[in-house]
Amino acid sequence: MPPLPLALTMGEPAGVGGEIALMAWRDRSSEGIAPFYVVDSPERLATLARRLGLDVPMRSIAGPEEAADAFATALPVLPLALPRQVVPGVPDEANAEAVLGAIRLAVEHVRSGRAAAVVTNPIQKAVLYRAGFRHPGQTEFIGELAGGTPVMLLASPELRVVPVTIHLPLRAAIERLTTDLIFTTGRIAAEALRVDFGIARPRLALAGLNPHAGEGGALGREDGEIVAPAVAALRREGVEARGPLSADTLFHPEARRTYDVALGMYHDQVLIPIKTVDFWGGVNVTIGTPVIRTSPDHGTALELAGTAKANPASLIAALKLAATMAANRARHAGG
Template sequence: MTAPTQRPLLLTQGDPAGVGPELTLKAWLQRREAGLFPFAVLADPAHLASLAAALGWTVPIRTVSPAEAASHFDEALPVVPLQAPVTAVPGKPNPAQARAVIESIETAVALVQNREGAAVVTNPIAKHVLYEAGFRHPGHTEFLAFLAAQGGVEPHPVMMLWSETLAVVPVTVHIPLSAVPTTLTTDLIVRTGRIVAKDLRERFGISHPRLAVAGLNPHAGENGAMGREDGDIVAPAVEILRAEGIEATGPLPADTMFHARARSRYDAALAMYHDQALIPIKTLAFDEAVNITLGLPFIRTSPDHGTAFDIAGMGIAQPDSLIAALRLAARLSGRSAAP
C-alpha cells in the first residue's frame, strides 16, 4: 500500500453531466493495470456513488482529505467532497451545476499551491454551460492562469498537446482563422518558445530542447510569394530564440513537419494556429494525447477531448486519454506510479 504521506494527484470533476465522472470511475478501476499514481477526485461523493451503481460498476467511494488519499487509493476511490451538491443527469448539461464545476477547479489549484497535492488533472468542462452561469473567462486555461495570478504570479499559459509520438504547441489558440495573421506577432512566438523550452528542460528533463517552428502560410510563404508573415514575423522570432541559446528551426513548411523522419529532428513543434497543431496530433495519437498547460507555477494536465454529452452515462467512453493525463502528471511531478 502507498504511504499516506504522499501527495496525491488532484482530479477535478469536470462537467458532471459529461463523461468526466464515468472516466474517473473507469480510471480507478484500471488503476493497477495502468500503474496509476494515487489520485483524489474533487467531486460530490454521492453523485459518483450513484453513477457507479447505475452503471453496475463496483467502485467503493471514500470521503477523504488530500493527506489521506494515498492510503485509501488501493481499496477505494478517494473523493475530496465539494460544498456545492451535484444533481446532474448524464447528457443533460445544466448551468445550475456551474458552481460545483468551478469549486472543483478552484479547490484543486488551492490545494496544489498549498502543497497538499502533486498536480492538477482536469476533466473536461463545457464552456458554454459556464458562460450561461456568468463565467467570465474564455476557457479552462485562462481560468487556471487567473487562479495562479491570485498567488502573486502572472503566468503566460501555453497549451501543449503531448504524446509519445508528437508534442505540438499552437501559438494562437481559440480564435477565428481570419484573426490569426493580425494576432500573431514575433513577441508572441518568442514568449511561447521560451516557455516551451523552459518546461521541456525543467519538467520533461530534456537538457537541450529542439523546437521546430512552422510557417504560417503554405510552403512557409515561398519567399514572400504566398504572404510576407513568415519572413516578417516568424523568421525574426526564430532568430531571437536561437540567439538566446534555444535550438529552434524555421519557419518550416507545415505540410512536411509531421512525418516520422521529420518528427525525429525536434522535441516539440510550434504551430501558428489551432488546427495546424491539433490535426496532426489527433491523427497520430487520438486516444493517447494529453493537454498540458505550460507556464503555470503548478503542473496541469487534461485529457484531450471534450465532455461528450451525447454518450455520457452509457459507460462506453474510453478512459485512455484521462489515464495518459494522470500518468503524465505523475511523471512531471517527479513521481513514479504506486506499486
C-alpha cells in the same frame, strides 16, 4: 514521505468525466496510476457507478493528505456539493459554479503544497459561459488562478505540439500573431520541456503561418517578417529552434524524430496532427505556470455520458503524465 497525490476535478458533471474517473481508479494497478483524489460529489459518483455496473468503492476524505492511504482500496473523493441533480448528457447551468469551484480548490491544493498536480476533466464551456465564465478555456482559467503565462501544450508518446494562438477565430489569430508572442511561447515551451519533461536540450520546430512557409514571400510576408525573427531571437537565447518550416511536411514520422516539440501559429495547425496521430493518448498540458495541469485531450462527450462506452485512455494518460511531470519538476528543484 510518500509523493503527493494528484487532484482530479469533476469537469462537466453531465459529461463523461465521472465515469472515466471511476474507470481510471478501477484500472489503477494495471496502468500504474499514481494516487489521485476527485473533487466531486460522492453521491453523484456512487449513483453513476451503480448505473454503469462499476465496482468502485469510494471514501470521502477531509483533505488531500488522506488520499494516498485510501487509494489502494477505494476512490478518494473530496466532497463538493452539486446544487442540482445530474442527468447524464444534460448539462445544467445551476451546477456551473461547482464545476469552477472544483478547479479553484484543486489549484489551491497544489499551490499550498498539498497536491502534486491538477488534472482537469473536460468542461462544457457553453454552459459555463451562460453562468458568467469569461475565459476561452481551462488553460486561461488555470493561468488566472495559478499565475504565470499559461501556454497550451499537447503531448503524446509520438508528438508534442504547442499552438501559439489558441481559442481564436482564424482571422483574429493571424491578427494576434507577433514576433514577441512567438518568441515568448517558444521560450516557455523550451523551459517546460527542460524542467517538466526532463529534456536537457529541447529542439523546437516552428511551422510557418502560410502554405510552404510563405514561399519566399510569394504566399505571404508574415513568415519572413514575423516568424523568422522570433526563431532568430530564440536562437540568440540559446534555444535550439528551426523555422519557419512548411507545416505540410512537419508531422510525418521521419520529421517528428528531428524535434521535441512543434510550434504552430494557430490552433488547428497543430491540434489536427496530434489528434490524428494519437487521439486517445493525447494529453492537454498547461505550461508556463507554477501549477502543473494536465487534462484529457477530448471533450465532455455528452452523447456517451451514462452509457459505459466512454474511453478512459486519455484521462489515464493525463494522470500518468501529471505524475511524471511533478517528479521531474521536483528532481530539477532538488538539483
